Amino acid sequence: MVSVEMPSLEEIRKSRPSKYFGLERDVISLGLAESDFEMPREVKEAMISAIINGRYHYEMNGVAEFIEAARDKLLRVNNIPVEEGEILPTVGVMNAIWLTYRVLLKPGEHVIVVTPTYPPLIGRPKSFQAEVTEVKTREDGHLDLAAIEKALTSKTKIITICNPNNPTGTVYTREELERLAEIAVKHDLYVFSDELYENLTYDGRKHVSIASLPGMYERTVTAFGFTKTYGMSGLRIGYVVAEEKIIRLMRDENTGIVIHPGTVEQIGAAAALRKCDYYTDFLKNYLERVRNRLIAELNEIPGIFARLPEGTFFAFPDLSPLFEKDEEAAEYLLKEAKVLVYSGNGFGNGGAGHVRINFCSPLEIIEEAAVRIRNALMKRYNAIDKKMS
Amino acid sequence: MVSVEMPSLEEIRKSRPSKYFGLERDVISLGLAESDFEMPREVKEAMISAIINGRYHYEMNGVAEFIEAARDKLLRVNNIPVEEGEILPTVGVMNAIWLTYRVLLKPGEHVIVVTPTYPPLIGRPKSFQAEVTEVKTREDGHLDLAAIEKALTSKTKIITICNPNNPTGTVYTREELERLAEIAVKHDLYVFSDELYENLTYDGRKHVSIASLPGMYERTVTAFGFTKTYGMSGLRIGYVVAEEKIIRLMRDENTGIVIHPGTVEQIGAAAALRKCDYYTDFLKNYLERVRNRLIAELNEIPGIFARLPEGTFFAFPDLSPLFEKDEEAAEYLLKEAKVLVYSGNGFGNGGAGHVRINFCSPLEIIEEAAVRIRNALMKRYNAIDKKMS
Numbered sequence: 001m002v003s004v005e006m007p008s009l010e011e012i013r014k015s016r017p018s019k020y021f022g023l024e025r026d027v028i029s030l031g032l033a034e035s036d037f038e039m040p041r042e043v044k045e046a047m048i049s050a051i052i053n054g055r056y057h058y059e060m061n062g063v064a065e066f067i068e069a070a071r072d073k074l075l076r077v078n079n080i081p082v083e084e085g086e087i088l089p090t091v092g093v094m095n096a097i098w099l100t101y102r103v104l105l106k107p108g109e110h111v112i113v114v115t116p117t118y119p120p121l122i123g124r125p126k127s128f129q130a131e132v133t134e135v136k137t138r139e140d141g142h143l144d145l146a147a148i149e150k151a152l153t154s155k156t157k158i159i160t161i162c163n164p165n166n167p168t169g170t171v172y173t174r175e176e177l178e179r180l181a182e183i184a185v186k187h188d189l190y191v192f193s194d195e196l197y198e199n200l201t202y203d204g205r206k207h208v209s210i211a212s213l214p215g216m217y218e219r220t221v222t223a224f225g226f227t228k229t230y231g232m233s234g235l236r237i238g239y240v241v242a243e244e245k246i247i248r249l250m251r252d253e254n255t256g257i258v259i260h261p262g263t264v265e266q267i268g269a270a271a272a273l274r275k276c277d278y279y280t281d282f283l284k285n286y287l288e289r290v291r292n293r294l295i296a297e298l299n300e301i302p303g304i305f306a307r308l309p310e311g312t313f314f315a316f317p318d319l320s321p322l323f324e325k326d327e328e329a330a331e332y333l334l335k336e337a338k339v340l341v342y343s344g345n346g347f348g349n350g351g352a353g354h355v356r357i358n359f360c361s362p363l364e365i366i367e368e369a370a371v372r373i374r375n376a377l378m379k380r381y382n383a384i385d386k387k388m389s
Numbered sequence: 390m391v392s393v394e395m396p397s398l399e400e401i402r403k404s405r406p407s408k409y410f411g412l413e414r415d416v417i418s419l420g421l422a423e424s425d426f427e428m429p430r431e432v433k434e435a436m437i438s439a440i441i442n443g444r445y446h447y448e449m450n451g452v453a454e455f456i457e458a459a460r461d462k463l464l465r466v467n468n469i470p471v472e473e474g475e476i477l478p479t480v481g482v483m484n485a486i487w488l489t490y491r492v493l494l495k496p497g498e499h500v501i502v503v504t505p506t507y508p509p510l511i512g513r514p515k516s517f518q519a520e521v522t523e524v525k526t527r528e529d530g531h532l533d534l535a536a537i538e539k540a541l542t543s544k545t546k547i548i549t550i551c552n553p554n555n556p557t558g559t560v561y562t563r564e565e566l567e568r569l570a571e572i573a574v575k576h577d578l579y580v581f582s583d584e585l586y587e588n589l590t591y592d593g594r595k596h597v598s599i600a601s602l603p604g605m606y607e608r609t610v611t612a613f614g615f616t617k618t619y620g621m622s623g624l625r626i627g628y629v630v631a632e633e634k635i636i637r638l639m640r641d642e643n644t645g646i647v648i649h650p651g652t653v654e655q656i657g658a659a660a661a662l663r664k665c666d667y668y669t670d671f672l673k674n675y676l677e678r679v680r681n682r683l684i685a686e687l688n689e690i691p692g693i694f695a696r697l698p699e700g701t702f703f704a705f706p707d708l709s710p711l712f713e714k715d716e717e718a719a720e721y722l723l724k725e726a727k728v729l730v731y732s733g734n735g736f737g738n739g740g741a742g743h744v745r746i747n748f749c750s751p752l753e754i755i756e757e758a759a760v761r762i763r764n765a766l767m768k769r770y771n772a773i774d775k776k777m778s
Contacts, residue, residue, distance in 0.1 A: 015442075
């Protein structure tokens with residue numbers, strides 16, 4: 001079995017300046033959405049070979065082998081057959097988010113965003129003078145389709161989902177996506193689906209791209225990336241898939257912002273798609289164990305129920321039983337447990353009271369962090385319990 | 390003496406898919422602004438070392454060694470002392486152009502752009518609902534300061550220059566920049582200076598950054614890059630320099646568009662600044678010879694006067710004596726000379742009738758192209774001459 005190297009905390013701390021920015025030496029960072037694992041050897045080799053062989057010049061139409069690899073993967077993995085002109089390489093998924101809202105929205109139009117979710121999915125349409133309604137998921141993290149339908153207005157243009165969901169880890173089922181698709185078709189809407197974490201689905205779940213459902217391709221924009229699940233956050237590369245007329249608008253727009261994403265990154269990304277299923281398979285199996293350990297530890301705390309994330313590398317427990325104010329939980333854990341987690345209130349409606357814990361780390365590190373978190377929260381529980389009695 | 394490898398036309402054609410896009414095999418491309426020379430060995434080594442050593446993760450504040458190298462170079466070369474927070478790494482100069490206009494301009498404000506110039510410098514402010522006045526340079530390519538002053542309105546916010554100028558090759562003198570600075574100070578304006586070609590100044594000319602002049606730092610935004618003069622167009626990296634409050638706005642904006650430019654590119658760019666003066670010095674001396682050869686050839690054509698470009702790798706001869714319509718010259722040269730050049734009318738006011746010829750190629754290739762151009766234009770001249778007589 002092929003495995004992936006386990007870095008030490010010291011190595012991680014040194015090579016991830018942003019994940020560990022401003023933290024004291026004894027803090028474990030489970031904050032920034034970044035993998036602690038190095039990227040696949042095949043990606044490194046492809047990039048090095050590109051550099052040695054002079055492949056770092058303009059590629060205005062995208063690097064052909066990247067576009068081809070993405071087409072093959074979209075068919076093989078996502079069941080989305082696309083033409084060359086329906087894929088745009090982007091400077092990571094952030095760039096795809098910006099472009100999608102930019103080309104689809106006019107000022108005054110309305111977007112429904114399923115929350116909690118990745119904050120730019122909520123904030124960006126507002127910056128383009130669109131109106132945003134956040135629709136909370138159900139308690140179990142799945143789509144509240146009745147609430148989505150209720151939020152529709154005559155101005156609604158897009159429904160945005162993040163699937164698998166950052167921060168809840170929810171992997172939407174084919175059935176609920178079919179029902180969402182019905183709504184989109186019935187009301188003639190676009191769906192924008194951020195699928196950056198598509199590789200990480202646990203307990204045998206299968207990721208379903210909503211663009212693969214009947215009638216949906218022409219009304220879906222899907223963003224894919226590499227930065228998280230391939231451990232290459234600083235290589236700014238992803239791709240967005242949509243009908244050609246949309247991609248053409250996005251390409252024109254992006255040419256005037258960045259020209260195009262880096263050629264060497266595109267060549268590395270092609271290798272990730274062609275040669276690295278073993279890597280994401282290993283990561284998925286490994287992180288499932290890490291997840292189980294973390295969640296078991298969290299469920300030791302009285303009054304706290306931590307749901308098993310179905311995908312991604314995030315746990316999103318509700319700690320509100322132990323804290324009065326929104327940001328208190330994350331602050332407390334940094335101070336008492338020496339573990340950095342993110343406060344849930346940044347992730348929109350439904351995030352308050354939660355914390356997001358990034359568990360994309362070696363098991364040993366998550367075990368240490370989980371024990372620290374459990375002990376700190378137990379202390380908190382006992383203090384409250386004492387006060388109550 | 391250190392030299393730079395001379396690639397064959399076949400190698401260039403293969404490794405520059407965009408420069409040679411859609412062209413027949415017998416065409417020489419002097420169109421797209423791209424160098425035919427490979428990037429410095431030191432940049433390759435730095436990038437490869439970054440990949441091997443796991444340095445490709447998030448760097449939200451910019452890669453420290455890149456920021457440091459840029460600070461040192463700004464002081465040493467540009468005479469601009471800056472703090473860490475006054476530099477933002479960008480996804481090439483295009484990204485810097487977008488950000489500069491985005492954060493400095495409000496709708497309805499007015500920008501004076503000295504033309505001919507790089508087209509996005511003219512087009513981008515319009516896309517942000519600003520008004521643009523193009524002020525033509527003098528016949529010799531230098532600033533027409535009276536015309537600039539005359540174009541000022543009560544809404545004028547920015548004067549934009551490209552120095553050395555793409556496409557005319559003009560290197561603005563200290564004296565004219567001082568006079569431009571006086572205007573900026575007197576009317577409380579910003580100057581936006583695109584200095585992507587700073588390394589290429591001929592005949593002993595010295596590049597002067599307007600930000601280095603007294604009273605100008607706080608009212609100047611300067612964009613620098615690597616993609617052209619270091620032969621690395623597909624590595625999307627540059628940097629922009631301004632007061633901290635401006636850089637802070639730009640960083641916030643860019644975080645929501647691309648997060649940041651690639652980490653590996655930033656590490657490569659640091660090596661370019663630290664170790665590769667020999668490379669740009671070689672290129673400058675070499676291209677001065679190439680330029681001389683090209684211009685001599687063009688001046689063989691009766692009725693045509695081609696000015697020696699003072700910097701950059703562009704010649705911008707006025708071919709209007711031989712052609713009636715704007716785009717005719719470039720079309721004719723592609724067909725008759727099998728040389729791709731760009732039509733001058735894309736470069737704004739003052740560009741019409743000209744063509745831009747990119748001479749950043751091995752001497753042998755430019756010699757071949759120049760002879761082809763001369764023969765084709767002689768043929769044209771003779772045909773006109775015959776018709777006239």
